[in-house]
Amino acid sequence: MRIGIQASYSQGFRETAAEIHDLEAAGLDVAMVAEVYTFDAVSQLGYLAAVTERVELMSAILPLYSRTPTLTAMTAAGLDFVSDGRFTLGLGASGPQVIEGWHGVPYDAPLQRTREIVEICRKVWRRERLEHHGPKYPLPLPTDQGTGLGKPLKLINTPVRDRIPVMLAALGPKNVELAAEIAEIWEPIWFMPEKAASVWGDSLAAGKAKRAPELGELQISVGVPVAIGDDVDQLHDFVRPHLALYVGGMGARGSNFYNDLARRYGYEDAARTVQDLYLDGNKEEAAAALPEELVRAVSLIGPESYVAERVAAYAEAGVDILALQPLDGSREARLRTVETMRRLCD
Numbered sequence: 001m002r003i004g005i006q007a008s009y010s011q012g013f014r015e016t017a018a019e020i021h022d023l024e025a026a027g028l029d030v031a032m033v034a035e036v037y038t039f040d041a042v043s044q045l046g047y048l049a050a051v052t053e054r055v056e057l058m059s060a061i062l063p064l065y066s067r068t069p070t071l072t073a074m075t076a077a078g079l080d081f082v083s084d085g086r087f088t089l090g091l092g093a094s095g096p097q098v099i100e101g102w103h104g105v106p107y108d109a110p111l112q113r114t115r116e117i118v119e120i121c122r123k124v125w126r127r128e129r130l131e132h133h134g135p136k137y138p139l140p141l142p143t144d145q146g147t148g149l150g151k152p153l154k155l156i157n158t159p160v161r162d163r164i165p166v167m168l169a170a171l172g173p174k175n176v177e178l179a180a181e182i183a184e185i186w187e188p189i190w191f192m193p194e195k196a197a198s199v200w201g202d203s204l205a206a207g208k209a210k211r212a213p214e215l216g217e218l219q220i221s222v223g224v225p226v227a228i229g230d231d232v233d234q235l236h237d238f239v240r241p242h243l244a245l246y247v248g249g250m251g252a253r254g255s256n257f258y259n260d261l262a263r264r265y266g267y268e269d270a271a272r273t274v275q276d277l278y279l280d281g282n283k284e285e286a287a288a289a290l291p292e293e294l295v296r297a298v299s300l301i302g303p304e305s306y307v308a309e310r311v312a313a314y315a316e317a318g319v320d321i322l323a324l325q326p327l328d329g330s331r332e333a334r335l336r337t338v339e340t341m342r343r344l345c346d
Contacts, residue, residue, distance in 0.1 A: 001315055001345040003338065004030030004323040006060065006223065007048070009038055017051050019331055024055040026335055027342030030221075032060035032090070032323055037102045042075055049083035057083050060187065060221075060323070061092035061169045065105045069117040069137050073124035077159040085160040090187065091117065092169030095251060111178055112136055118166055118182050126162045129154045167221060171257050173203045180207025180218050185321070189246075189258065190298040191222040192265060193310075193317035199264050221321035222314065226300040227328060228307050228340050235327045236295050240287035243295065247271055248278025248286045267291050301327070304340065311344050 005028055007016050020031045031048055035041035041059050048057055057079065062072065072089070080087040093099075093110035100107050116134040123130055129152040132139040140150030167185035170176045179186040180203065188200065208218060225242075227235045246258035253275060262271040270291045277286035300307050300322075314322060324341060326334040 001311070001319065002029035002056075002321045003341050003345055004028070004032050004056075004058070004221070004321050005338070006323060006325055007031060007033045007044060013039075013044055013047065017048055019334070020048060020055065021051050022331075022335060023338050024052050026338045028055055028338055030056045030058055030088075030321055030323070032058045034060055035062050035066075036094075037098060042079065045079050045087070046082055049079065049086070052083075052086075054086075056086050056088060058088040058167065059090040060167070061090040061094075063094040063099060063103070064091045064110070064113055064117055065094070065099045065107070066103050069120035069132075070124060070130065070139070072117060073121040074155070076121060076164050077125060077155065077157070080160045080164050081157070088165040088167055088185065089121065090167040090169065090185075092187070093175070095257065096255070097251065109136060111174055114168065114175075114178060115182065118168075121166070122163060124155050125159050125164055127154050127158065171261055173200075176200050176203040177207040180204045181210045182212075182215075183218070184215060185219040185221050187221045187223075189223065190243075190261065190265075190294075191220070191224075191314070191317075191319065192297045193313040193319075194297075195265055196317050199261075219320040220318055221323055222319050223323040223325060224298065224300050224314075225325045225327055226307070226337060226341065227326070228300075228302070228304050228337055230303050232301055232327075235301050236292075236299060238327050239295050239299050239301075240290055241283070243290055243298070244274055244278055244283060244287040247290070248274045248283075253279065262294065265294065267294055270294070300324075304344070307341075308344050311341075 005023060033041040033044045041062060045057050076089040096107035099105055113136050116137045120132050120137060130139050131152045140152055165184040167187050168179035168183040169187040170179040225239050247262050250256055250258050259271050259275050270289060273289050274286045277289060300310050326337045328334045328337055
């Protein structure tokens, strides 16, 4: 099992990059950079490429609506080039709050757009003359949609790899099925080893049945808050506000993917209560209303023996990458956490 870490936005990026350089020496396998409504992820991934040597770099995630498919392919090829073949393209649909509110783009047809973007990226990386006749991204642009002067071009440079790994963040049944069909890596959220098969098993099986053999086995990357020690139980309270934000505040009533997931996990009443409290402005009460079982199940917080048992459960459930979100307060403590997790995962 590989271990990764999400680059932090809470300090200067030079400090973050220097820490990832040290964590690489301690056994870190993957460095991930998110892109929400803050600085872009691409510039930071390029910086990390220059100050690391071995660690894999991953966008986790780039919203698929915010760039043209071809620019996404060019960006991935460029990051793979400057990192000597260490980049993974993580993509996801994000949500209408961000896509329509921040990017000003209609949040429509996420499944169709995802499929077409991945197809276009792979054509670009193979240096094919780019022709694509999908309903969302016709290339070259047809005469009735432009000047009619577009030509089927191909990438000038030869990429380091003609198939850069693609990771798709997916939660809903159809999204997960698509990820299992066309991506190298699937990234869920709040992965509970004991319940994953009942929630996502059918979708994964349906997607894998249509999966091309050259893609290999589907890998799974799971983000998880982590703190290891005999006196860290109180750190579960640090997980609650983040969970409450997503379960309660990411979307409106009836349109919140994360709330839907909590319900599918069996917490229907709690999910409803958390959302009502959060949308009414009672954020602390919403965090307190989260079921203790849920908070603990999606975290790795406790003595080393307990964390070792949970790591084994993740491995048994098919997880390939644990993307750590260390709750330790210092750089030295985070280094010790990565060293311990490296030993446990080995």
